[in-house]
Amino acid sequence: NAGVIQTPRHKVTGKGQEATLWCEPISGHSAVFWYRQTIVQGLEFLTYFRNQAPIDDSGMPKERFSAQMPNQSHSTLKIQSTQPQDSAVYLCASSLNWGQNTLYFGAGTRLSVL
Amino acid sequence: TQTVSQSDAHVTVFEGDSVELRCNYSYGGSIYLSWYIQHHGRGLQFLLKYYSGNPVVQGVNGFKAEFSKSDSSFHLRKASVHWSDSAVYFCAVSAIWGNEKITFGAGTKLTIKP
Numbered sequence: 001n002a003g004v005i006q007t008p009r010h011k012v013t014g015k016g017q018e019a020t021l022w023c024e025p026i027s028g029h030s031a032v033f034w035y036r037q038t039i040v041q042g043l044e045f046l047t048y049f050r051n052q053a054p055i056d057d058s059g060m061p062k063e064r065f066s067a068q069m070p071n072q073s074h075s076t077l078k079i080q081s082t083q084p085q086d087s088a089v090y091l092c093a094s095s096l097n098w099g100q101n102t103l104y105f106g107a108g109t110r111l112s113v114l
Numbered sequence: 115t116q117t118v119s120q121s122d123a124h125v126t127v128f129e130g131d132s133v134e135l136r137c138n139y140s141y142g143g144s145i146y147l148s149w150y151i152q153h154h155g156r157g158l159q160f161l162l163k164y165y166s167g168n169p170v171v172q173g174v175n176g177f178k179a180e181f182s183k184s185d186s187s188f189h190l191r192k193a194s195v196h197w198s199d200s201a202v203y204f205c206a207v208s209a210i211w212g213n214e215k216i217t218f219g220a221g222t223k224l225t226i227k228p
Contacts, residue, residue: 004157031214033215033216035218042218042219042220042221043204043218043221045215045216045217048214048215050214055213055214056213056214056215058215091157091158093157093158095214098214099210099214101146101148101163101165101208101210101214101216102148102160102163103150103158103160103216104160105150105157105158105159106157107155107156107157108156108157
């Protein structure tokens, strides 16, 4: 069991560029969650999928952030026109079954927007 | 709306001391309460959770937490800490039914002095 895999571990973009973050959940897990972590805001919920369907995207900044889960083995978080305030660690987590309420986190992707 | 409050941003103790990390929650329905640990530069790891039954929950590495409905609390305790317990600890809450979104507290950084 390789755990949740996030790539890249570090990404540096220039202001206005696009960033795509990848997440591979634990095999057999049917839910994927995305969080953003900063010193100031702490852990912020962004969105989650259950069986590839988007369930709750209430934490997503609507204009430039989007997330997809095209198949059971990966999810992507895309940020268009990145801004310095998007700099953060983006954490992906997966969960086995509905109601398990136990998240398994990846190591995160540190995004730095210059 | 579910909220989690961790009143102590930092806690420092000596190796071998006991420690209590405090967590208070606010939610109107049936909930899961959990604790996660985050070592520097890594993702969060699940420690333990409670949703019903015995209010004292045993976790890994000697950690335990006690649920109190009257105090709306779920404090984490360890009888004798080790230097490797130095990390940030997050309390979390989510609904048992419906939306699986997990809301995290701000975290408590535990530092163990030799």
